[in-house]
Amino acid sequence: MAKLVAGMGTSHVPGVGAAMDNGKTDEPYWAELFGGFAPLRAWHAENVPDVTIIVFNDHATSMALNHYSTFMMGVAESFQPADEGWGPRKVPVVEGHPELAWHLVESLILDEFDMAVTADFDVDHGLTVPMSIAYDQPDVWPTKVIPLCVNVIQHPQPTALRCYKLGQAIRRAVDSFPEDITVGIWGTGGLSHQLGGERAGVVNPDFDRMFLDNLVNDPVANTRLTHTDFIREAGAEGIEMIMWNVMRGALDEKVREVYRLYHIPVSATAYGAIILENE
Amino acid sequence: MISRDYDDVPGTYVLDSRSYRKGYHLNMFCMSLNKAECREEFARDEMAYLQKFPMTDEQRQAVLDRDYIRLLQLGANVYYTFKIVSHDRQPPQVMYGKMSSPPMSFEEFQEMMINGGRPIDGNRSKKESGNG
Incomplete structure (x- = not known):
């Protein structure tokens, strides 16, 4: 059976990708952050799952005000890096895993989570920057990816509790997938920023x-945060943190914190990353 | 108009049903700049390109002026205005600084962030900040 092994939370600031793409990571502004990536990348090098579910949001790239979904699963064979206004990032094509993706869709909908489905979706920095943070600059990404896109831009977003429950439903779906594969899940976005x-x-x-501590020891506390709590306390765009709740909901009740990184600033944000392993 | 509890958060523009409707065509113009051929057309004659979208004259002028805070007031969302600043090949901190109150240069905004960012204390509510 499939086994869900670990989760990561990470910000997905486009500047991190641009710094790598343009060879600026040794500059003083970036050096400390990229130094902090070293242990995170070492862990990823030793822990590459067969498939990674990446919970992220599209930033007016492949979805816009004319069409958007609250939760959308990518079921394609592959996903191209998107042109977000400055040309596509020169990073590898993201290989999908349609078999598990369709199993997730079927399982989640029968579990009362009505997913939208896409087979035609270019992925923006919300997905490719976390890949670059974890795997640096390989010729081919080492893991297959299932994009799970969450609306965090158009109000009302799904609640923090709904996101956590979606994670729990994803876990039930992964546990019932008959192939012997390993699965990781990443929540992306945040941390506080406006x-x-x-x-x-x-x-x-x-x-x-508080959010990171709760994520490890008391994840249900993070499900009680309202949209206005996030907007007021973590900035209007800090609401992306609800996507970390999807990741956490998919993990065991008790987890082991392997690594944490926190750094201000990355562009106009507080950067955060955390790696959590099931016990 | 239905009020929202986040209306009390100062200097903050939430993309909700009110701004969705007010800014729909403005935001869809911004979105069009994802396409290289649209960026080229916009660069050739900005006003002519803006005329293709059923926006208000005020919205068009705010685009021409790169008046980012005005764009938000007219219904734009920052992820959409991002497309304009990318088109201009400027770092986003230029836009963040121009929107700030009081306005800041790229360098001033960058320095504020390097020094720990804008503090949350005093910026949680209009009552607390006293300036709305």
Whole structure:
């Protein structure tokens, strides 16, 4: 049977990808952050699952106001890096896993989670930057990927609790997949940041620390946060943190924290990453 | 108009049904800049390209002026205005700084972030910040 082994949370700031793509990671602005990536990458090098479910959001790239879904599963054979306005990132094509993706869709819908489905979807920095953070610059990505796209831009987003419950339903689906494969799950986005408005640049390390601590020891506490709690305390774009709840919901009740990284600033954000293993 | 509890958060523009409707065509213009051929057409004659979208004159002028805070007030969302600043080949901190109150240069915004970012204390609610 399939086995869900570990989860990662990470921000997906486009600047991180741009710094790598343009060879700027040794510059003083980036050096400390990329130094912090070294242990994270070492862990990933030793723990490559057959398939990784990446929970992320599209940023007005492949979805827009004319069509968007609250939760959408990518079932294609492969996904191209998207042109987000400055040409596609020169990173490998993302290989999908349609068999597990369709199993997830079937299982989740019968489990009352009505997923939208796409077979035609270019993936933006929300997905490719976490890949670059974990795997650096390989010729081929070492893991197959199932993109799970969450609307975090158009209000109302799904609730923090709904995201956690979706993670639990994903776990039930993975546990019932008959092939002997390993599966990882990543929640991306965050941590505290606000990009738009007169308050742009607001960050909240205390809130971020509470969220990360809860993620390890008391994940249900993070499901009680309202949309306005996130907007007020973590910035309008900090609401992306609900996607980490999907990841956490899919893990065991008790997890082992393997690595944590927190750094201000990355562009206008507080960067965070955490690796959690099932016991 | 139905009020929302997040209306009390200062200097913050949430993309909800109100801004969705007000900014729909403005945001769809921004979105079109994902395509290289649209970026080229916009670069050739910005006003002519903007005329293809049923936006208000005020929205078009705010695009021409790169008046980012005005764009948000007119219904744009920052992930969409991002497409304009990318088209201009500028780092996003230029836009973040221009939207800030008071406005900041790229360097000033960058320095604020390097020094730990804009503090949350005093910025949680309009009552707390006193400036709405």
